[in-house]
Amino acid sequence: MPRLRRIRHFTLALDSGPGPTAVYRGGELLSGRVVLEVARRLRVKALEVRARGRATAHWLEGKTVGMSTVYSDYTAHEVYLQMRRAVIRDSGDVTILPPGRHEFAFTFQLPESLATSFEGKHGSVRYWVKAKLHRPWAAVKTAKKEFTVIEPIDINTAALLAPQAGAKEKLARAWYCSRGQVSVSAKIDRKGYTPGEVIPIFAEIDNGTSRAVVPRAAIIQVQTFAARGAKKQKKCVVASMAGDAIGARKREVWHGRALKIPPVGPSILRCHILQVEYVLKICVDIPGTSKLLLELPLVIGTIPLHPFGSRTSSVSSQYSVSLDWIRLGTSEQLEAPPEYSSVVSADESPESPAPPGPNAPPNLLEGPFFAYIQEFRFRPPPLYSEVDPNPTADHSIRPRCMTC
Template identity: 75%
Template sequence: MQPPGRVRSLSVELEDGQVCGAYSSGEVLRGRVRLELRGTLRLRALEVYARGRALARWLENHSVGLNIVYYDYMASQTFLNRRCQLIPDNGEVTILQAGRHEFPFTFQLPETLATSFEGKHGSVRYWVKAKLHRPWSTVKKVKKEFTVIEPIDINTPALLAPQAGAKEKLARAWYCNRGQVSVTAKIDRKGYTPGEVIPIFAEIDNCTTRAVVPKAAIIQTQTFIARGTKKQKKSVVTSIVGDSIAAGKREVWHGRALKIPPVGPSILQCRIIQVEYSLKVCVDIPGTSKLLLELPLVIGTIPLHPFGSRTSSVSSQYSVNLDWLSAIPEQPEAPPEYSAVVSSPEAEQSLAPPCRSELGSILEGPFFAYIQEFRFRPPPLYSEIDPNPPSDNIRPRCMTC
């Protein structure tokens, strides 16, 4: 019997995901467990797990009388929990020879996942762990983490809707009224992706006696929820500072550019961790608090489709074929009056009854009386609406019969 071998290395390798090496919900996670042995190895089982969860945790101290009590707030949410037995534990010992061995595996990711995240009071993590069970020995473990990016398409009606707001504030100092400051701001849409530029349209009216300074910033708000309590952490992603506005003056921003730096997307589907963004337009007023106007933002992963350029290119292709439409008037002209086209002698001649010698035997009967009845009647009045619309039930009459 050969002496038991030792494990030289145990590792987990994963194939790259479809989106920048990351995975998303509904994809197939593929990989392999690599085992390198120095000699013969007796093992009982080889298992691999795919796990993913969100964890929120923080400590708070509260004074109770003369004592300080610490509260531990913790909550978790599981998104992924899969298991695959590469070498099943059936009560028998499996012997592997020295060398390298590979064991492929696949996992189907669920339809609902949250984007990977690392925060001050919580995280969202995903990993694959392999466990090597040997008889009369400790379990050898190895873990490999992977990233999940849940797609957020900003090409939806809710995220393409413009966002606007207005706010005003009365500046007071030492119980004296120094005037009013108002701000009105608007952005083209609610959803953006990192790297895009947000054009800000704003009007700031300074009706005070002192100069004010307008600013704009993108704020990230991390919300952690545990045991019915919320813990928030806010940070400034990027900001711009406008020019000082003198007393009694107005400042107008005609699409002031604010570029979004590389940041993580919004997390809105997790029950215990949420990451939200907002655009804040504020005005620094000396001697009093700031005037703040907040507009919601959603940072997505799927950028805006160029519908505008595609529409213009299509219209340019058909512009030559549709030029003839410009010659058509909006409303067709009415035909001229009967008397303006036909003179009186021609009218009398056309309305005169035909001679009996010309018609012969056709005039013998009720047909001639029908002509005489409508002899002196004027032509019908012009109308764009057909007074006798054709009916589908009327069968066309053969003119040769």
């Protein structure tokens, strides 16, 4: 007859609410229970719970020396969380636990500043809770439970609400002969965004060459790892969009071409050995020469833009998902941004006004006047008055003499 095990279950449970994943942030209370179910009487010396959190960067670099390759190891650690709680103290005596289910509660006060959890190719930021059960004349039994930390990044700040703009130009050459110049200038309404938002890209691409060029836009995630004075980078494309080909000696203008941000992790900027940054890259493919690249910095946050935010935010940032009514004020006929129907539903899409006449000036919705329209667009009608401000002309009424 097989011998019955004394310990049936030894697990950790975190009080993380109804969600399947335990998610916390700096300054919160981490609480949970050690669940121990025993079949027979159990002698326990001590039971401790430890909370750990650290960032790790690691990679190998090879260098050829003679006929062999020598690898250099680059490793760095940064500790964020290191706490210990003695649920059953080791006082020299043995604690007897009767058969049945036993639960031991524990709590940890998380530090105010923690880095967001992350898993990358050359590094990670991980947090976990580990319980150790010490028994006389027996191996230590352990249970481990990982949890996620997401540090809030509020994009409703002056630095993240500031517009980002840049310009680049390149002289296309082939066989030491100049074929013309290609230039690009781009602007976005702010620096900070959250996953699921749409970035309206305002750009102008001027093709001065004799061949067609193709503009593209992409969101790039840049992972930077640091160890022993060296750095390692990994870049990956998280979203991209291709524009139409621009013919020779032609110019194209993007009036808010939409690029949606997919579900990605927030930026990590305060870790010394691991950083996660984002950039918006405008690329122009030029046949016969290298690409023209323009990068605008981005910060992916966790707290979205307030629906009626501060005055420092631009008007286009509050209506970045609906650009049809803006484009109606321009003289050029532009196509709708890609996948617009997947971004805005029919109920959320505002009704577009009638297009202006052919004699309307092309720049009515630009500059301060554009902000003026948006400011008074949803104001209530004027109050009712008994006095008609525009009375009809009546010749039977004698005009009043101003000299009387």
